[in-house]
Amino acid sequence: MSEKSKFSWLPVTTLSDGAELRLPLHVLKGDRPGPTLGLTALIHGDEPLPSVPIIRRVLELIDPAQLSGTVMALPVCNPVAAGVLARNSPLDGANLNAAFGESGEDATIQPVRTVSEQIAAVIIESFLPHLDYHIDFHAGDDGLAVHMIEFTDDPDSTAMARAFNMPILLRDEWGANQLWGASARLGAKVIVAECGGGGLLYDEWFERGVRGVFNVMRQLGMLPGEVEKPPRQYVVDNTHGHHRNLVLLRQREGGLLLPHPAINPRASFDGQPIEGAPYLAQLLNSYDLTVHETYETPFARTLMLAAAVGPAWRAAGDTVYILADADAAEVWE
Template structure:
């Protein structure tokens, strides 16, 4: 496809409308702004020559969380629709207004707290409702690509309902550093997809407002493993990295006073119960408080913004699941068939 290949404007994604064995470019109209201009989401569609599942990838649902964009573009650069089985749909930017404003939100709203939306609701609610109705409900699998928020850093981690065997399988194939079990039904895109019977996971790829090449590569390898596992692309054995830490839950710790905050552990580090993880000081440098974690865990993410008001986030602690916890689908169930390509 030439760099200037035109995109077709559509109001609805219908997979069978696109030519088999080709990659197509779409602009999906979801709404209009106050100057009556259409808000159009750039979408890539690779419809394989052979029938198979429809895998959806979504990036920049939070408009300043950008690492999913190169993940989708690079995945499509390497896809051969002539040999692909099924269809891959990549929504390069979900939250177009947020992206243009370098912001997480959609105006005053957080889109990932609005799903499944309401077709007669407020601006953000209509937007997500149309996204679900016009695209998401046609998918068979969904991987929603995010990053940390401004002022924080994340590990490469996946949020998934690990009691759902298909979502758990995608989570393990993605080969993140950490997996956090999260039930669905939480007004997120992932939850809305799950309610439609579409196995879905959220991948948190590093930090906002930048491209993080190492995590982008790892996410690509994971997505190719998912494609191979679904028999959409040919399997290629790879050397797998260390297995992810499965967490049964996770939570943030917060300051109870304002000041200047310094957090000491790095992401993916293990912390012990009672271990001091942060110091809070006055502008003059006097110590206000040292903060510890209440229980042992793994650092999923943490604040990097020293300016902390009362109630500022400190550390995102993951609590590892007990080995063999019967509630969760275990890695062994996936292990032997894990595959994918091994670079970029």
């Protein structure tokens, strides 16, 4: 990384092959005092793009003379899972983003912890306490793009979500076992940037992520300059007790997923409601060469929070769409 940011390792444990498990930490201090913003990625090991390049570019572009405060980045929170490009850890099968709970008072065999819990403990002890603000990056894969900012009804989280300037926002609640819940518990204001994927429109997603972080930093007063006005934003509510208008669509069978031509990558990147497509995608069985599944649009006007953006070879049970009813969403102009 650039010379202006300091790079070090946070030790976690020693693996059975003798390799040290450690987390990469980058710290960029501004010349002026101010808050600390944390950037994290790869808590799910299969989401490196565009998350990691966004963090690299942000650290590269910030001029310390212009920065009020500090940026701390953990580009790879889950090296064990990232090493095999898997969502969960191959060592304990766990989703690291469910390992951040507080240990129970009645625990009798502490401090015995799974590898994922050990990683979470290091992040809780050595990273999260420094943060005032936190952006956690997630992504899709080569065949799937995710596009939403998750936030809570905390005013600072809401302001950060708005300033990231993505067209779709998801109002949510952080689980106590999640990284986000632990971060908020320790005092940070948090948003989750579900930002694209590694396939089509990679460059645009990368640009959007970098611009989003910079605009949030201007909003927080960490960088000078005018805050860019957000586009029209659709706010989908996923909080407890609210009408849940989200549909998560998984394909039942594996095979070749062929999106309808109207569901092009640009349509999903723009984040505006999809209207009039007769269906979203079809699943072609590559053996008998017939269509086995057709995925319908569930609403008259559909927001795509995650979407298969091009033809792709996908496994049985994979997520192909996360959809919401545009007419049930709040609209922020």
